[in-house]
Amino acid sequence: MKELKHLNKYFRKYWFKLLMGVIITIIARVFQLVMPSYVNKSIQVVEDYVANEVGEEAARSMLLEYILIIVGAALLSGFFTFLMRQTIINVSRYIEYDLKNEVFDHYQLLSLNFYKQNRTGDLMNRISEDVGQVRQYAGPAIMYGIQTLTLFVCLIPLMFIKAPTIAFYALVPLPILSVLIYWISRIIHLRSTKVQQFLSTLSTFAQESFSGVAVIKAYSLESQVNEEAATLAEDGKTKSMDLAKVQAWFFPLMILLIGISNIFVIYVGGMQYINGEIESVGTIAEFILYVNMLTWPVAIVGWLTSIVQRAEASQKRINEFLHEQPSIQNHSHEPDEIHGKITFKNVTFTYEDTNITALKDISFTVNPGETVAILGKTGSGKSTILDLVARLYDVSSGEILLDDRPITSLNLEALRSSLGAVPQDAFLFSDSIRNNIKFGKEDATEEEIIKVAKMAVVHDNIMGFTHGYDTVLGERGITLSGGQKQRVSIARALLKDPKIYLFDDCLSAVDTETEEEILNNLKRASKDRTTLIVSHRVSSAKNADQIIVLEDGRILQQGKHHGLLAVDGYYKELYNSQLSEKEN
Template sequence: MKELKYLNKYFLKYKGRLLLGVFITIIATAFKLVVPMKVGDSVTAVKQYLNGQITDIAIVKHELLINILLLLGAALLSALFTFMMRQTFIVVSRYVEYDLKNEIFQHYEKLSLGFYKQNRTGDLMNRISEDVSKVRMYVGPALMYSITTVTLFIVVVSYMFYKAPTLTLYAIAPLPILSLAIYKLSVLINQRTTIVQQYLSKLTTFTQESFSGIAVIKAYGIEPRTNANFEELAEGSKVKNIDLAKVQALFFPLMMLLIGVSNILVIYIGGTRYISGEIAEFGTIVEFLIYVNMLTWPVAVVGWVTSMVQQAEASQKRINEFLKTEPSIQNLVEVSTPVQGNIEFNNLTFTYPDTGITALKDVSFTVKPGETLAIVGNTGSGKSTILELIGRLYDVEEGMLTIDETPIRNLNLEDLRHSIGYVPQDAFLFSDSLRNNIRFGKEDASEEEVIEAAKNAAVHKNIIGFTNGYDTILGERGITLSGGQKQRVSIARAIIKDPKILLFDDCLSAVDTETEEEILQNLSKISKEKTTIIVSHRISSAKNATKIIVLNEGKIIQQGSHNELVNAEGYYKELYAKQLLEKEM
């Protein structure tokens, strides 16, 4: 259970509630103990009347009536305290589930891009949902039944020893065998549970990717192949679950067998000792039979609890793997460091740590507040990498990147990212209203600010054309909108934030030239005091920039203004002539 030690901090957090639960459990168990005692007393009273030891039937009836009332009272009180016990432990388990899910999600948010490139979304989802649910069963039901079992054993077995020591030893003799069997089976359960959870992660990942890419699957007509792949995974998952179920299925038959043996021993040994006079009251045998059967559920629960603990151990191990992963990007500065937007790359070379690809080679340039830098170049030339480094999605290892003459690592990470409005190449929208998607950039934005941002992004007319306007709910990843509309909503989201730095990563590729021109004119007004960087394949998006740099295989091969580059031989002039010809055609 070494992996489950991670949860000890939550037990300490809720120790008050847990101690109350233990106290309630003891009270509930004490009342349970009254039932067999009064049944035994009643049987003894009847036996004494039949043997002639008591001659007055009224005395027997009175004693039986008292015992019945005590039985009913004890049963009701035991039920009440059992209900309170369940409320205490199960509620604590839900609190722990809530805390653990929040901790995992917050940790996911801190982890760097490299982590998400190496791990699949389905697996991440499975660990925060299915694995946490398995852990909750350990914190709640498993803990509750363990405490109930221990309390019941201590109270019941102690009383049984007090009444008839020898008979008690015979009654509990099968339990060590049960303990050994549970230990052996637990090892198998742990191993097979880990495999089952791994298969569940694979299934979750496959289905999540299939649903996200359903348009591609339909377009290529590969539904049968996709279904066959799913069936193969599902078959593997089924086989592993059956393997686990086979081991778990051994628990209850084994326990019932051993409890049955205990009953036989109680009847035989108890009957023999009663006949020989070593046990004075016949009701003691009946009492012991009830006690042994009362222990049936707790003994059976030992197997179930062990299974839950083993599954929780396997799940917590998977959770701990991610919780122990340290983000490669750390906030090294706790004090606030306001950002103005003076960006400088100085002989910067960058290699992606996960792929080993060198994206930038000895890159140097400066962009000041109020200036606009355009970056053009072939696919894979390193354009997007520059934007990722400015947002500190990766750390610079060779060369220098400074903002306001301060190395980027020496800036407060939250201040840095709050000062940036970023529009990615692949616009991502949430399954929410258009209004809330724009407000994602500024949560407390007024309706007027939302509309103004939409107008500046040239998407307002499209939005009011929808039946529900700004209340239109988008499909997953913004599938309701066209590519150009998604890009413009993303631009509105960045504008409304009113950041010091605006980063546009080829975010006008899906809009027509007239709309592009309208957006660029609006941006030129908005970004007068901001640092703006535009990555684009279109000369039309770059021509009005203060400075343009041309990248090729990670190196700057040209830089200057639009007029300077058009009049110089090279990549930019060729691209301009090519796009001009395409426009005329």
């Protein structure tokens, strides 16, 4: 149970509710133990009446008294059982809530490399299915475990005190039942682990299929995806049926061994009654009730073992990610004010997952309020520069300074709060357009939202929708065109009004006229703001204070628009090429 030690902090957090649950559980079971002895007494009263040892009135009075005690004990036991579930099971739900939040919070801390190495479906399965399995340990396992322990401690000594011979024979099959159910539970554990792993695979497949449905339809691959889904479903059915076949033994074995215990009680008790070793048939009835009260707790020993094993396996999967340390660490917890000066000193960066060196010995400086355009072929390292400024990765060698301080020494939250980033692949949430724009500034007014939408030249498009700014987008903004998504993302960044703008080829899906209008608006909005623009178009770069041309991770050219046009090179060739395309 070493993996489950992670939950101890939550048990300490809710110790009072758990303690109350334990006390209530014991009380509920004690009231339950009252009933069999009074059933015995009631039968004895009937026997005494039949034997003319008590009169009718006395018999009626005692029977009514015993029945009221039985009903009262049953009601009190039921009431405390309800309270027991309201305490212990509720605590398990609190722990489930806390654990899901802990996992989700940790997911957000982890670096991009983690998400490159793990699938979304698996991440989702661990925070849903695996946490659900752990909750069974934190709730039902504790509750039924206390019930079982209470009944064992109280009931078994009581049975041997009242009739040791009947007690011995009544209890003989129960250890066999417990061992068999433990053995079945071991097999259930192994097979349920396979089912859990399969659910991760299925979640990943479903998530990727639904996210990529446009590509699947475009390539007419529906039948192929359906075949893969059918193969997965068949595999899942096989694993689930293997599990179900073992689980099917659980209750039949329990009923069989309960029956054997009851037969022993009736036969041995009957022989003892005939021989005069016990005084009343009521003792037999009492022991039958005891056996049936013990059956579920005994059976549950194996079931509890299975719950703990499944929870252990699930918590181990959860801990694998909780113990994962983010590669990007926040080394300062003091609030830092960012002004916007960026300096790259001999920066080299290699991606760990691919071992590709994206940047090689890069050096440049951007002063506060300047605009720098970064151009180059695909794979030249343009986007990597923006990722390093946002500290999504740390450099392999060299140093990045922000306001003449090492970027790694700055408060990470302060750094990223000072950035307004528009990624190459614009990501929008399945929410209203208004809320997507407000994502960077939750308290923004309607006037501010409309203002930045107009600056991003997307206001007219939004007002053309039936519900305007209240239009709810599909997943990943699928409702909008590529250009509209980019412009909504630009509006989001503008609303934040950060110290540093990072635009990663964010105008690639808009026409040149719209691009020109947006660039003019961006120039006014980013006045006194440091701006880095990654682009494939000279039109996005020509007005920049500095232009950097990258090739194969190195700076190929650096300067202003007119200066770069004066020399032969990549920038001049790109300018002439795009100029001729525009004229045609």
